[in-house]
Amino acid sequence: MALDLPDFPWDALTPFADEARAHPEGIVDLSVGSPVDPTPAHIREALAAATDAHSYPQTAGSVALREAIVAWYARRRGVPDLQPANVIPTIGSKEFVALLPTLLGLGPGDVVVQPTAAYPSYAVGAAVVGATVLSSDEPDEWPEATRLVWLNSPGNPDGRVHDLAFLRRAVVRARELGAVIANDECYAELDWTSAEPTPSILHPDVTQGSRQLTLSVYSLSKQSNLAGYRAGFVAGCSDVVTELLAARKHLGLMPPAPVQAAMVAALGDDTHVVAQKELYRARRETLVTAFASAGFRIEGSRAGLYLWATRDEDSWDSVATLARLGILVAPGSFYGAAGARHVRVALTATDERIAAAAARLAAGRV
Template identity: 40%
Template sequence: MTAGFSPPPYPYDRLDEIVAIAGRHEGGAVDLSIGTPCDPSPDAVLAALCAGDSARGYPPSIGTKELRAAAAGWIHRRLGATVDPAAQVAACVGTKEFVASLPQYLKLRDPSRDTVLYPAISYPTYEMGATLAGLRAVPYLELADIDDRDARRALAIWVNSPANPTGELHDLDAAAAWGRERAVPVISDECYAEFTWSGPATTILRNGTDGLLAVHSLSKRDNFAGARIGFYAGDGALVHYLREVRKHAGLMPPGPVQAAAVVALGDDAHVEVQRERYRARLARLVEVLAAAGYPAALPAGAFYLWVAAPEGDAWQMARDLAAKAGVVVSPGEFYGPHGAGFVRVAAVQPDDRVELAASRIGA
């Protein structure tokens, strides 16, 4: 019997040893591994979940008119680009499902291509989405490194800025040009755009929309990860195709969640508060790591510290941090082989938990 696909262990399921070491401290482990928000969603957003009767009927898969208008307005107001809410925006059930399912839909659209290009140090779902679709997942470090043979076979290329896990800001203009020159759709994951520290927030859609999609989430911006809501915007033909195929797959964000997202996207004040929370938390974690013997630098974007491990041994560094400070961090190999000499530290615990870790090492 031919063996079928065997799913690899989910990365964070491999942290049991580290969690156990950190948990020996009084007060338990301080988990800085998974990038899940810890701060409250705005009261008005939570209230909108309970208002009206939008849970009664089936919600529009593509997003309500109000949601698409709010998304387009936010892109224009905060990121400086223009899209048509009627034809160039659609909702998704959180962006992880979109990232994971996109390759199979693109393969149906263009059976002549079989490759998904993605950053070599990145969110693991870019690679897994291609794998689940039965496609080639080909990593790249720089655009210039991509082999012409892989480019000719590419269904799409992923870019991510600000980047998870490194916090880097990438050249979205160069990515847009690269894709257009080769007729390869560029899918830009911009979920951390509001948390850009070096310069203003931006989007690949400042280059127009032809051949481009931007993907956005309310999980990080609005501490709304449990609601599972996001949206994609850009090339009208590609958005139309994805809208239609996703209708058939039954992918639709719940009606109350869509209503709440309209409120969230219309309010920038709570985002400024959240930005300052993350900025302060990142700075404090730099101090905590320094006290533990691991120098770290603030990122250009996102809410992670990407820290080199001594002698490249990230697992030993993770064990040491768990033993000294009771913190749990992610070894960089979770984000690809090129990240193996680093750890990722997520600024996603409340300040009192961060201070608990700091007190354990006299920071």
């Protein structure tokens, strides 16, 4: 029998998507954070040059890729002491998020902690193994049965950013419990208050000389427009990474060799990341102004690809109102009870579609 999992949330958006598509000037789809800009040429060229991939790739990643990941953490995340044994590539980050409870051997009676406003895949991974989910942002609330803690900074959907002091407190509590703690950091390069990335859970001020039970999870989908490549990685505690690698070898979870080559090219160049951030910054500024003028309040949203917007009404009422204008957004209820009166607005649309959304919000009765 198939696993008994929750319904896929975005299926519930179908009637609203149909209404938005019926708009005379077409839909503006701001419901999913799927990049719309081209993959940088040097990355595509690296992929093409590696297409003579006649042998199986390494589950652990090529030496060049592991070294590139280590160098990127040192250069961009303030994590200077990683070694290749501390990192492995993943097939995007979602498969790792959803499979981590399985790979760690969790089961009934174990608790998986997630943020109060949470990406649905954290809970899905727990459901696969029959573990219990606790939504909590306060380490003191995490119970003795906790075996995995998910942090998400920058947060999806709300753009929250945890500082080093909070990350340190969370790591200390997880170690007291003997729990693995993983920070999903895939929006780190998109901090709208700084030219630098947001703090990593592997920063020396957090780890204090030990990466025990601590993982950083990352994806190149957002900063490098590689969503279609499925290019991610995890870094941290070498003991945990080694155990995960052994399981992943059995399951055949290996990124294709051409994708690994493309990741090396992406990680070695910061220029394209800065350029992409500026494209998103301009779109963000347009949408912040437009939604505010339409009576929405933007909360959090310090970093990442989304605006966390509210008019203090049920999230589905906001979705319905915007769909009538041909604008599709995601209801905050997809992310838990904390989002029941918010909507998530993605920045991932073309400049033309972003401008169209702004014009409709200005002209429409919202």
